[in-house]
Amino acid sequence: MFPRLCCLLLIFSLSFTSCVRQTLTSMQITSLQAVDLEETLTRGDELMIAFSLTSFNAAGKAVAVSNGSWGIVEAKTGQVFPGKDFMPIQIPLPKNGKVVATLALVEVDDYAQAQKTLAAIRKYHDFIKIPAALAELADVALTPLKYLSLGLSVAGVGFQLADRLDADDILGLNSTELSYQKAFANPTLKVPLTFKDSHLKSSYHYELTYNLRSQMVKVNFRTKPKS
Numbered sequence: 020m021f022p023r024l025c026c027l028l029l030i031f032s033l034s035f036t037s038c039v040r041q042t043l044t045s046m047q048i049t050s051l052q053a054v055d056l057e058e059t060l061t062r063g064d065e066l067m068i069a070f071s072l073t074s075f076n077a078a079g080k081a082v083a084v085s086n087g088s089w090g091i092v093e094a095k096t097g098q099v100f101p102g103k104d105f106m107p108i109q110i111p112l113p114k115n116g117k118v119v120a121t122l123a124l125v126e127v128d129d130y131a132q133a134q135k136t137l138a139a140i141r142k143y144h145d146f147i148k149i150p151a152a153l154a155e156l157a158d159v160a161l162t163p164l165k166y167l168s169l170g171l172s173v174a175g176v177g178f179q180l181a182d183r184l185d186a187d188d189i190l191g192l193n194s195t196e197l198s199y200q201k202a203f204a205n206p207t208l209k210v211p212l213t214f215k216d217s218h219l220k221s222s223y224h225y226e227l228t229y230n231l232r233s234q235m236v237k238v239n240f241r242t243k244p245k246s
Contacts (some may be wrong), residue, residue, distance in 0.1 A: 023150065038237050042112040044202060046072050046120050047167040048088070048105035048229045053094040055215075055224035064094050064223070066190075066193050067133055068123040069140065071106055071170040077115035083148050084170040085110040091127050117198045120231055121166040124191040126223075136167055152238040190223055202233035213240055 056064050066091030074083045087108040092100070093150070112118050127133045191214025203210070208231040215224040 029144045037107050040084065040237055041227075042114070042199070042202065042235055043109050044074075044112045044118045044197065044233045045109035045232055046070060046229060046231055047065055047102060047107040048089070048122075048227065049209075050226075050228050051094075051100040051105075051124075052226040053096060053098045053224075054226060055132050055222055056092055056094065056096050061151075062081045064190075065127040065130070066090050066092050066094050066128055067125050067137060068105075068122065069110070069125065069136075070120070070229075071167055072110040073119045073121070073166055073170065074113060075116045075119070079094070079168070080142040082113065082116075083110055085147070085244050086140050086170045090137065091114075091130065091133055110203075112197075112202055115199050118202075118231070119166060120193075120210070120229070120243040121170075121195065121197045122191075122193045122227075122229065123163060123167055123189060124225060124227065125188055126190055128188060141152050164189075166194060190216075190225060191227070197231050202231075206234060207232045230235055 048070070051068075053064070068088065068091075070087045072085045073081055076082050087106060087107040089105050093145050094100075110118060125133075168200060190211065193210070195208075195210050210229050210231065212227045213225075214227065214228075216222065
């Protein structure tokens, strides 16, 4: 009797549970190396990184965003920060859509303001759906800073990141587009970056690498019985 009862209960439970397969794309910074530093007097920079993933559906409409950050950390010449120092972010990749990964490496001048920015970003640990009004802003090609600002606006931070930074603060910017088809052809895309420049008596050189990893996962959800 009991085995039969258990079997009936299992069938009953499964009848109200559905499973769908979904593609998730994660962004993981795997290394940051300070080859040369900008601050020649202190021989160190205070750094932060803001990064995001923005997903678009098959019709090209922005549908979700995920924000991440790192810092504020002092870097010395030759110092290497390994992947374990960076928290990854992830977002669903819509079928026949795409994901745009965006990253900004920033030298911090206003420590207090930078801390406020990081605190605001870190309130959100999951991806957020983009409201229709803001989705229209992503219909045109955006700069890396515009993508980051879009993500922060969706999260409720509500400011343009470009307005808080000047050209001397930004050490490097990057945007990488990953299509649904490319993600299946190459599930792990390695993105190596070199941020290098010099002005007056100062110079800087950073090497940064991040991975975009896509995988199919099963998502279970409960369905309500018909009345």
